[in-house]
Amino acid sequence: MTEALALELVAIEKSFGGVHALRGADLGARPGEILGLCGENGAGKSTLLKVLSGVYPATSYAGTVRVRGEARRFMTTRDAEHAGIAIVHQELMLVPELPVSANLVLGRENKGVGGGMAKGLLGGIDDDAIEAHARKLLAKFGVESDIDPQAPVSSLGIGLQQVVEIVRALSQDAKILILDEPTAALTGKETDRLMEWLRGLRQDGTTCIYVSHRMDEIFTICDRITVLRDGRTVGTVDAKTTGPDEVVSMMVGHTVGGKGVRATALAGARAEAHHALVVSELTVRLPGARIAIEAGGDDRVRTDAVHKVSLTVRPGEIVAVCGAMGSGRTALLSTLFGCAENGFTGQVRVGGKDVALESPRDAIAAGIALIPEDRKGRGLVLGMSVSDNLTLPPPRSRVAKMLEWVGIIDEEEEELLAARRIKELHIRGAATAEVATLSGGNQQKVVIGKWLENPPAVLLLDEPTRGVDVGAREEIYGLLTELGNKGTAILLASSDLPEVLRLAHRVLVLRHGKLVAELDGATTSEEAIVTIATGATDIDTSLLAAAASRPTASTPPAALHS
Amino acid sequence: MTTAAGPRSPATMGLREIVSARSLRTVFVLLGMWMLLAIHPESRESFLSAGNFSNLTAQVAELVIIGVGMTLVILIGGIDLSVGAGMAVAGVIAAKLQIDMHQPAWVAVLAAVAVCGALGAWHGFLVTRFGIPPFIVTLSGLLSYRGIGLVLSDARGLSPMGEDFQKLGGRLPPTISLALCVAGLAAGVALVLKKRARRASLALPSEGSLVFGLKLGAIAATTAFCAVIYQDGVPVPVVIAALAVAAGAFILRRMRLGRYAFAIGGNSEAARLSGVPVAKVTMTIYIAIGVLTALAGMVAAARTNGVTPGNMGLTRELHVITAVVIGGTSLTGGRGTMVGTLIGALIFGTLSNGMNMLGVNSNWQLIITGQILLGASLLDALSSKKAT
Numbered sequence: 014m015t016e017a018l019a020l021e022l023v024a025i026e027k028s029f030g031g032v033h034a035l036r037g038a039d040l041g042a043r044p045g046e047i048l049g050l051c052g053e054n055g056a057g058k059s060t061l062l063k064v065l066s067g068v069y070p071a072t073s074y075a076g077t078v079r080v081r082g083e084a085r086r087f088m089t090t091r092d093a094e095h096a097g098i099a100i101v102h103q104e105l106m107l108v109p110e111l112p113v114s115a116n117l118v119l120g121r122e123n124k125g126v127g128g129g130m131a132k133g134l135l136g137g138i139d140d141d142a143i144e145a146h147a148r149k150l151l152a153k154f155g156v157e158s159d160i161d162p163q164a165p166v167s168s169l170g171i172g173l174q175q176v177v178e179i180v181r182a183l184s185q186d187a188k189i190l191i192l193d194e195p196t197a198a199l200t201g202k203e204t205d206r207l208m209e210w211l212r213g214l215r216q217d218g219t220t221c222i223y224v225s226h227r228m229d230e231i232f233t234i235c236d237r238i239t240v241l242r243d244g245r246t247v248g249t250v251d252a253k254t255t256g257p258d259e260v261v262s263m264m265v266g267h268t269v270g271g272k273g274v275r276a277t278a279l280a281g282a283r284a285e286a287h288h289a290l291v292v293s294e295l296t297v298r299l300p301g302a303r304i305a306i307e308a309g310g311d312d313r314v315r316t317d318a319v320h321k322v323s324l325t326v327r328p329g330e331i332v333a334v335c336g337a338m339g340s341g342r343t344a345l346l347s348t349l350f351g352c353a354e355n356g357f358t359g360q361v362r363v364g365g366k367d368v369a370l371e372s373p374r375d376a377i378a379a380g381i382a383l384i385p386e387d388r389k390g391r392g393l394v395l396g397m398s399v400s401d402n403l404t405l406p407p408p409r410s411r412v413a414k415m416l417e418w419v420g421i422i423d424e425e426e427e428e429l430l431a432a433r434r435i436k437e438l439h440i441r442g443a444a445t446a447e448v449a450t451l452s453g454g455n456q457q458k459v460v461i462g463k464w465l466e467n468p469p470a471v472l473l474l475d476e477p478t479r480g481v482d483v484g485a486r487e488e489i490y491g492l493l494t495e496l497g498n499k500g501t502a503i504l505l506a507s508s509d510l511p512e513v514l515r516l517a518h519r520v521l522v523l524r525h526g527k528l529v530a531e532l533d534g535a536t537t538s539e540e541a542i543v544t545i546a547t548g549a550t551d552i553d554t555s556l557l558a559a560a561a562s563r564p565t566a567s568t569p570p571a572a573l574h575s
Numbered sequence: 576m577t578t579a580a581g582p583r584s585p586a587t588m589g590l591r592e593i594v595s596a597r598s599l600r601t602v603f604v605l606l607g608m609w610m611l612l613a614i615h616p617e618s619r620e621s622f623l624s625a626g627n628f629s630n631l632t633a634q635v636a637e638l639v640i641i642g643v644g645m646t647l648v649i650l651i652g653g654i655d656l657s658v659g660a661g662m663a664v665a666g667v668i669a670a671k672l673q674i675d676m677h678q679p680a681w682v683a684v685l686a687a688v689a690v691c692g693a694l695g696a697w698h699g700f701l702v703t704r705f706g707i708p709p710f711i712v713t714l715s716g717l718l719s720y721r722g723i724g725l726v727l728s729d730a731r732g733l734s735p736m737g738e739d740f741q742k743l744g745g746r747l748p749p750t751i752s753l754a755l756c757v758a759g760l761a762a763g764v765a766l767v768l769k770k771r772a773r774r775a776s777l778a779l780p781s782e783g784s785l786v787f788g789l790k791l792g793a794i795a796a797t798t799a800f801c802a803v804i805y806q807d808g809v810p811v812p813v814v815i816a817a818l819a820v821a822a823g824a825f826i827l828r829r830m831r832l833g834r835y836a837f838a839i840g841g842n843s844e845a846a847r848l849s850g851v852p853v854a855k856v857t858m859t860i861y862i863a864i865g866v867l868t869a870l871a872g873m874v875a876a877a878r879t880n881g882v883t884p885g886n887m888g889l890t891r892e893l894h895v896i897t898a899v900v901i902g903g904t905s906l907t908g909g910r911g912t913m914v915g916t917l918i919g920a921l922i923f924g925t926l927s928n929g930m931n932m933l934g935v936n937s938n939w940q941l942i943i944t945g946q947i948l949l950g951a952s953l954l955d956a957l958s959s960k961k962a963t
Binding site: 352383390428429445 | 830
């Protein structure tokens, strides 16, 4: 390696409360190159980018960051900016109430754009100069007719907001530019412009790190590709001499295909049973979809978070929903639990009865339970005790329901119930302990445990083992299997593919909100799932043949929308 | 000593929880203040008299009555700034019915309660249906209800109330007072004993004998204290306040409504996803504080035997919030107790009572009260930081 690297990360390790997100990740990018960064969800890409951009201070991780050969310790995002690193975040980092122009120069108002005499907070703001500057930048990207620099960012559709975010990062004259899933909300036209601009920057000697789930984009724009798995760098390959298949197999590792514990087919009687959950033609609008339709009309404008998805789950069956970030997994589960804020179309039947899903209470009354993705934000009342969290859901029996919230709490009864649950689920923590003091795994057991008094007919799980240590994970798997044996229908959204293969009888793959494949859980592989989820190649017909020959042939054939 | 059926537990079992309880610290602050006033030469004689304690508690009663509702509201992460003005509206309605229309007291009270309950329902509706911050909704109430009171009364003082109404501000006869004290003692002891028996029968660990003894001792001491200070008869406002606190504590500890309130204040999204009827609970709680505001208004009108719509309940909302916060209820929601609010109100009342006796002028009283509120919150912030 004689060539000096523009950016080098060596042996980066970072953990969150005992969960290792990065365990020795390396990355090196040359000047004037576009480096693709690939990895499954949870492989550590976002964490690595946050290390790189100073979101995580240098004291919170181990390893070395070198910029142009010089070791740097960024304590804030400003430090990273000063070192010439700009980032387009996956989540939008704009101030919605401020106009586009102000957002484009936010934090850099004094650098040649409308800079006043005084520095710092007392510096003057020259709105006209800022607007002129903004117009120039928007014109450079070719969106001057689509975006009014004086309009507040919140008035733009999500796609155009993303454009603003990109323009802001690109306009910083950064030497190193990081793009984290920049095209997730872009139209085809906008994506093409971005590619063009990136090629121009490459010619000027800028280094780009390009993170995407879309293999076609990665192979269109990138020179080399670095692959992360489980927080480690698996390798870096040349984009010209490597194919998408090879990258996918690096992403999932080579331990796939038959190894490890696998789900077995549903037992005889179960396989014949009536469906516990039937979803037909479910469509959920993306927030802000209306604006996108008005703005674009391009073929790649996506208006639905979930588009005409039909699926079934039998009692005792575990069906996994897989897909890349933004594929609609979480929207699907939230909608089934009555949380669709923009409404939905389609029909949902539980135990043969139509269910109106206008609120979580409707869903709970129908026998549906949700283990949400955001355990602390949505799953638990952190300040309440383990016992109070376990007994929070309303009673299901008819008499108790009428008296529900004027109902009198039997403290002793609750204590007994909590003690039973704690013993049953091996929750390490006292009934009276604040649930916030428990470890992630034990917290998750509490979230699941609160639904067990009246076992639900349908259990929805969204990333149930994220941030959960290995031991607790095994216990949760055991619990789910046991619930399945008792006849609960389980719909599992997970980006942890070994988990999917271990638990699921069937695997549904979502891409861009559409159900693109249905695979047999016992015979499919991680490669097959990732290939279909990322659209790396056209769907391999042999995989579908395997799916079609699954033992539960009574379910509808694999839906294909390619 | 252990009960025959229950598992063995040491005498001190449960002691740590009690000692570390926030409300116990507040009790010690209150007792400390009382001790100081009892020792200080300026206040010694006037403070330590049954009559003074009886007055002090009667003055604090309004604060406690609304405080019960405010605790619920703050517990779910809300606030109600309209209670002071609400008292004035309730007072004017009752006074008009009594004085202009010659209605009996019960009609006047029911009408005031209905109107304030409806105002509470209106607040709850605006908050749950449109998501308007409760601060704004009730700030608007603070401004307009005072105005409504003034319009209804032509900005004139209304007095006197009917004789039946005045009883709301009077005292019960000494014999009945004593009977109430004894009944309170019996109820307290019975509750503690019943809980202990129930736990033993379910084979749950019981509190240690030391804790059990301390609890019974505290109940007995409180009863004895009440019997002494109310030897000339217990003020009716105190009885109403005591009932409100008992009901509030029951709701918080023993009813789903209270459990749901904690959950909503702690994490409303998690509560909603657990099936808690968030809107219904919120609505109910705003109605409850409306009703309690009306009751406090009735007590105030009866005690002063009239209503001055411009002054009645003025800045009361701030006093109530101060008492609730001193009592340990978190303004961000999810944490609080009814007993804490009771003690908080007593501390607030003792402050003004004591400072008057010590001859502290009213300007300084404001400064000191403000600093004590800050101190209480600072202590909470420091101790919660240590805990995590």
